[in-house]
Amino acid sequence: MEEIFSVEELENFTRNTFLAIGCSEEDAKLATDVLVKADLRGIDSHGVARLIGYVRLWEAGRINPTPHIKIVHETPSTAVVDGDKGLGLVVAPKAMEIAIQKAKEVGTGWVSVKNSNHFGIAGYHSMMALDQDMVGMAMTNASPLVAPTFATERMLGTNPIAVAIPTNEQPPFVADLATTTAANGKLEILQRKGLEAPYGWIQDKQGNGSKNPHELKEGGALLPLGGDREHGSHKGYALGAIVDIFSAVFSGANYGPWAPPFVSFLPLSDNPVGEGLGHFLGAMRIDAFRPADEFKWHMDNWIKRFRDTEAVEGKQVLIPGDPERETEALRLKAGIPLNSNVIRDLEEVAKKLKIGFKTLQ
Amino acid sequence: MEEIFSVEELENFTRNTFLAIGCSEEDAKLATDVLVKADLRGIDSHGVARLIGYVRLWEAGRINPTPHIKIVHETPSTAVVDGDKGLGLVVAPKAMEIAIQKAKEVGTGWVSVKNSNHFGIAGYHSMMALDQDMVGMAMTNASPLVAPTFATERMLGTNPIAVAIPTNEQPPFVADLATTTAANGKLEILQRKGLEAPYGWIQDKQGNGSKNPHELKEGGALLPLGGDREHGSHKGYALGAIVDIFSAVFSGANYGPWAPPFVSFLPLSDNPVGEGLGHFLGAMRIDAFRPADEFKWHMDNWIKRFRDTEAVEGKQVLIPGDPERETEALRLKAGIPLNSNVIRDLEEVAKKLKIGFKTLQ
Numbered sequence: 001m002e003e004i005f006s007v008e009e010l011e012n013f014t015r016n017t018f019l020a021i022g023c024s025e026e027d028a029k030l031a032t033d034v035l036v037k038a039d040l041r042g043i044d045s046h047g048v049a050r051l052i053g054y055v056r057l058w059e060a061g062r063i064n065p066t067p068h069i070k071i072v073h074e075t076p077s078t079a080v081v082d083g084d085k086g087l088g089l090v091v092a093p094k095a096m097e098i099a100i101q102k103a104k105e106v107g108t109g110w111v112s113v114k115n116s117n118h119f120g121i122a123g124y125h126s127m128m129a130l131d132q133d134m135v136g137m138a139m140t141n142a143s144p145l146v147a148p149t150f151a152t153e154r155m156l157g158t159n160p161i162a163v164a165i166p167t168n169e170q171p172p173f174v175a176d177l178a179t180t181t182a183a184n185g186k187l188e189i190l191q192r193k194g195l196e197a198p199y200g201w202i203q204d205k206q207g208n209g210s211k212n213p214h215e216l217k218e219g220g221a222l223l224p225l226g227g228d229r230e231h232g233s234h235k236g237y238a239l240g241a242i243v244d245i246f247s248a249v250f251s252g253a254n255y256g257p258w259a260p261p262f263v264s265f266l267p268l269s270d271n272p273v274g275e276g277l278g279h280f281l282g283a284m285r286i287d288a289f290r291p292a293d294e295f296k297w298h299m300d301n302w303i304k305r306f307r308d309t310e311a312v313e314g315k316q317v318l319i320p321g322d323p324e325r326e327t328e329a330l331r332l333k334a335g336i337p338l339n340s341n342v343i344r345d346l347e348e349v350a351k352k353l354k355i356g357f358k359t360l361q
Numbered sequence: 362m363e364e365i366f367s368v369e370e371l372e373n374f375t376r377n378t379f380l381a382i383g384c385s386e387e388d389a390k391l392a393t394d395v396l397v398k399a400d401l402r403g404i405d406s407h408g409v410a411r412l413i414g415y416v417r418l419w420e421a422g423r424i425n426p427t428p429h430i431k432i433v434h435e436t437p438s439t440a441v442v443d444g445d446k447g448l449g450l451v452v453a454p455k456a457m458e459i460a461i462q463k464a465k466e467v468g469t470g471w472v473s474v475k476n477s478n479h480f481g482i483a484g485y486h487s488m489m490a491l492d493q494d495m496v497g498m499a500m501t502n503a504s505p506l507v508a509p510t511f512a513t514e515r516m517l518g519t520n521p522i523a524v525a526i527p528t529n530e531q532p533p534f535v536a537d538l539a540t541t542t543a544a545n546g547k548l549e550i551l552q553r554k555g556l557e558a559p560y561g562w563i564q565d566k567q568g569n570g571s572k573n574p575h576e577l578k579e580g581g582a583l584l585p586l587g588g589d590r591e592h593g594s595h596k597g598y599a600l601g602a603i604v605d606i607f608s609a610v611f612s613g614a615n616y617g618p619w620a621p622p623f624v625s626f627l628p629l630s631d632n633p634v635g636e637g638l639g640h641f642l643g644a645m646r647i648d649a650f651r652p653a654d655e656f657k658w659h660m661d662n663w664i665k666r667f668r669d670t671e672a673v674e675g676k677q678v679l680i681p682g683d684p685e686r687e688t689e690a691l692r693l694k695a696g697i698p699l700n701s702n703v704i705r706d707l708e709e710v711a712k713k714l715k716i717g718f719k720t721l722q
Binding site for chain 1: 634
């Protein structure tokens with residue numbers, strides 16, 4: 001069961017929620033923009049479906065709605081930012097602004113963040129660089145759900161990497177990928193539909209490949225991109241590890257199995273190795289390498305050539321970012337579908353915080 | 362049939378080869394160091410097995426043994442380097458030195474290279490940063506052998522990403538991974554042994570999954586990490602694309618299907634979009650983020666915790682770089698095994714250039 005909501009309805013409700021937990025107008029607007037962007041781009045698992053999770057973290061005292069976000073160390077091209085337990089949805093874009101400012105000054109800027117939490121879709125932050133004629137990068141570590149190759153224990157998050165690259169006439173190149181075979185959101189879809197997962201997505205608690213999309217609740221784990229050793233899972237594991245280290249060891253956040261869980265009912269580690277969750281954000285001015293117009297001409301050419309690749313019957317080679325951009329264009333007009341579980345969660349948020357919600361009127 | 366060679370024998374022969382084609386003493390030594398490092402680390406496909414390929418490229422006039430390698434554009438944290446058709450084995454480490462120098466000055470350094478060719482193992486260049494207390498990164502584009510998701514055409518190289526991260530007591534973290542399910546070298550091993558490839562490594566020219574390790578000679582292609590769409594091949598494709606763009610669109614090298622082939626018998630593109638092959642090299646000072654000792658203490662802790670991960674019966678969770686480091690320790694003592702095809706190629710090089718070789722004495 002799905003119901004369609006207008007973008008404005010969801011934005012208003014989300015902003016009112018962040019205001020109700022004590023965020024400033026400015027922060028509530030920013031967090032709303034990041035969160036609803038996920039729904040617009042079709043990454044439903046990272047949009048308003050997570051709103052109740054943020055509220056519960058706030059209730060548990062794990063989110064500070066009025067953080068003092070500050071640079072604790074810097075060089076001309078780098079900074080470490082302390083997010084002061086603020087919403088990742090607010091901390092990450094502010095850290096990205098710092099990366100962009102540094103890129104303006106010395107060509108590139110790289111910011112590692114500690115003491116933050118879930119930052120929404122990595123793609124949002126990377127895309128902030130685009131209208132500055134910069135390449136944007138965003139990574140984050142996350143709740144441990146992924147077993148490295150040969151492991152039976154969950155050691156890494158789905159640790160995404162996003163890279164946004166500006167263009168001229170073509171739409172921008174925007175890759176935003178979890179370093180796992182499949183993101184957790186895809187398992188949730190299978191669970192709702194009562195379908196099995198393909199082999200290579202998950203394993204059971206003994207480390208055997210499994211098709212059961214509920215396996216994570218029974219001690220199983222998501223698998224790194226590649227799925228198994230023979231298909232290169234050690235590469236997906238290495239990529240997830242790099243994201244973990246850049247996000248958390250650079251900054252002084254918790255890494256690996258110490259990364260704090262998103263769900264508030266799981267306890268925090270008794271012996272943390274850092275503060276909160278970590279992110280890594282980067283910006284590179286394209287004219288720090290070659291004239292911007294020249295770069296963008298070649299990016300247009302790259303994209304056109306790849307779109308024209310000879311393809312298997314009935315298929316087309318896509319450019320990273322194509323599906324999300326098409327979904328966004330569609331949903332901006334037609335609205336955003338939410339399933340009944342998400343609507344129930346939003347109703348719970350509305351009652352808890354005493355704010356209006358369409359379905360309760 | 363294999364024969365064991367001492368490291369010194371292979372180094373002498375390789376250096377004499379590069380001297381014979383006109384390299385300076387310094388460049389011949391550097392190129393030898395990079396090439397033989399691949400054999401030492403067990404990445405046999407990228408070691409002296411490729412020496413004849415470099416010689417043939419030189420014969421075809423595609424390699425300049427006395428390049429004037431220069432910075433053509435720079436900012437405090439970036440540079441574009443023109444390799445002047447030099448050996449990638451020489452151009453890449455010199456570009457990495459520039460990245461390291463910039464990191465010393467402003468925290469990080471990022472160098473995109475054009476007009477180069479095959480640079481050996483990416484891991485070598487990334488590891489140059491380690492004893493500077495820096496994180497090193499190296500990427501390169503390469504001859505088009507890989508079909509993007511849904512494609513029947515080869516558009517990208519195996520486009521590797523290497524990341525080296527310094528430690529204190531533990532050996533360093535060194536990830537060096539092709540963005541394909543399996544590197545071409547693994548297919549060559551299967552070909553020699555007459556074995557089939559697992560599904561997910563290659564496709565035939567119609568885009569169907571194939572087990573035939575000779576498929577590339579018949580119009581087939583390697584597959585991006587993930588193997589197929591259901592297992593995330595669009596992520597491997599996106600990663601390979603990012604490497605291509607950072608290496609070649611940033612610098613002004615040839616990208617995508619225009620990337621020049623390694624083998625000299627294939628023609629260069631009639632309408633190149635840039636100059637030669639491209640690389641991307643990066644260095645980040647760890648103390649640009651937090652005190653170096655603190656960073657390295659946490660890296661040791663990261664590595665110990667991951668090594669202790671609960672694993673499936675009879676297996677252990679490895680740290681990226683473990684297998685290569687163990688092979689290197691072994692081969693430094695026991696020597697380097699070469700198969701008869703490689704020995705035959707080295708004999709051909711020896712005759713062609715009139716230099717001594719063990720088996721010909």
